[in-house]
Each structure stands twice: as C-alpha cells, then as structure tokens.
Amino acid sequence: VEDGKITFPVKNLRFTQSYVKALAHVEAVGNVTHLLFRYDGKWPTHVPALKITNFNFTGSTI
Known part of the structure; x- marks a missing residue:
C-alpha cells in the first residue's frame, strides 16, 4: 500500500x-x-476483516 x-x-x-x-x-x-485454517489444517475459524491502525510489517516476499 502506497x-x-x-x-x-x-x-x-x-x-x-x-x-x-x-x-x-x-x-x-x-x-x-x-x-481460515491454521498452517496444519486444524481448527478452521470464521473471521471478519479488521482495519487496524498503527500496524507495521517488517518484511515480505513478492
């Protein structure tokens, strides 16, 4: 996001x-x-989108 x-x-x-x-x-x-599922496929969970202020990412891959 820019x-x-x-x-x-x-x-x-x-x-x-x-x-x-x-x-x-x-x-x-x-x-x-x-x-959404965990990385191992266990415990599926229904989650809403969240808008969070002041959240910083420290890295990524493209």
Whole structure:
C-alpha cells in the first residue's frame, strides 16, 4: 500500500507486533466472515476483516 492505495500483491508478510497490541487498535470490523485454517489444517475459524491502525510489517516476499 502506497499513499493509501494498493500498488501490487505480496505474500508471506512478516510482523513482530503482538496480537494483543494489534487488537487494541482495531478501527473497524467487516460484516462478512472468511473461513481460515491454521498452517496444519486444524481448527478452521470464521473471521471478519479488521482495519487496524498503527500496524507495521517488517518484511515480505513478492
């Protein structure tokens, strides 16, 4: 995201911020949920999109 616009896709985003600190900065919650699985396929969970302020990624692969 550059200047508030999506410029190109990335995958394998890395972050070092804690989940607790991230959830403390939730600004909006989507009204549609998506089914996500852990890396090993266990415990599927329905989750909404979150808009989180002050969240920083430390690396990625393109």
